[in-house]
Every structure is written in structure tokens, then in C-alpha cells.
Amino acid sequence: MMNVDLIKILVVGSGGFIGAVSRYLISVFAISQVPHSKLPYGTVAVNLIGCLLIGFLAGLFEIKSWANPEFRLFIFVGILGGFTTFSTFSHETFLLFENGKxxxxxxxxxxxxxxxxxxxxxxxxxxxxxx
Structure with missing residues (x-):
């Protein structure tokens, strides 16, 4: 049976709420800036901002050696996961490339x-x- 830690679930869930609401607000704002475009600027904006944030935060966590597992879950799985999984996909692909793979x-x-x-x-x- 899977061992589920309620604190971790709450940490991820609360971060996910923040990420999802942020995604919606940024997407609506981006679309309002180019209302008649055929390109989905809201998704583009969210994905690119998410990639910048995950790169910055992953670098910061690595340099500062911040290792609190709940805080990392809150930021990376919760907020950024709720914001966009594209950032996680991009970061994982970057790490593979950076590690010579x-x-x-x-x-x-x-x-x-x-x-x-x-x-x-x-x-x-x-x-x-x-x-």
C-alpha cells in the first residue's frame, strides 16, 4: 500500500491552487493585450514564464542548497505544477541535455x-x- 503523507498532500494542493489561479490571471491578461490574435498568447505567456521561474528557482535551490522537502514540493510540484507542467517538462529535458544525455x-x-x-x-x- 502507498504511504501517503497528509502534510505533503496539503502542501502540494495549496501550492497548486496558487499556481492554477496565477495561470488563469496571467493567461487572461496576456490574451487581453492581443485580443484578436489566432495564437494562444495566454498559454504561450504562462509556459514561458513557468520555464523562466523553474530555471531560476532550480538554480537558486541548487546554489543555496535549500533542501526542505515540503518547501520544494510546495514550489515545484504545487505552484509550478499548477501553473504549468510545461516548465517541468522543459526543465527535465534541459537537465538531461546538461548532464550530457x-x-x-x-x-x-x-x-x-x-x-x-x-x-x-x-x-x-x-x-x-x-x-
Whole structure:
């Protein structure tokens, strides 16, 4: 049976709330700046801000050696996870590349983007099949 720590769940959940609300507010603001665009600027803004934040915070945590597990969960899984998982995907791909695992970083990038699109398509097809 899985050992679940209620404190960690609450830490992640409260961070997730902050991240999700921030995502919504920033997305609405970005869209309001270019209201007639076909490009999803809200998502672009959130994903790029999330990537900047995870890079900055991961670097800061590494340099400052901040290792409190609950605080890291609150920031990385909670806030940034609720804000955008694209930042986590980008950070993990960057770490693979930085650690000399070029082929693995390319594989991670390709696998998630290609299969992500395939699974979105598949989801649409399932709805059409059963409608």
C-alpha cells in the first residue's frame, strides 16, 4: 500500500491552487493585450514564464542548497505544477541535455510532443466514436 503523507498532500494542493489561479490571471491578461490574435498568447505567456521561474528557482535551490522537502514540493510540484507542467517538462529535458544525455533529451522532447499530440487526437476520436 502507498504511504501517503497528509502534510505533503496539503502542501502540494495549496501550492497548486496558487499556481492554477496565477495561470488563469496571467493567461487572461496576456490574451487581453492581443485580443484578436489566432495564437494562444495566454498559454504561450504562462509556459514561458513557468520555464523562466523553474530555471531560476532550480538554480537558486541548487546554489543555496535549500533542501526542505515540503518547501520544494510546495514550489515545484504545487505552484509550478499548477501553473504549468510545461516548465517541468522543459526543465527535465534541459537537465538531461546538461548532464550530457543529448539523445535522451531529444528522445524526451520528441516522445512527449509527438505522443502528446497523438493522444489529444485519440481523445477526440474516442468522443466521436462514442457520440
Amino acid at each position: 543529448l539523445l535522451m533529451s531529444i528522445a524526451n522532447l520528441s516522445f512527449q510532443v509527438i505522443f502528446g499530440l497523438v493522444f489529444v487526437w485519440l481523445g477526440y476520436q474516442l468522443v466521436r466514436l462514442f457520440s
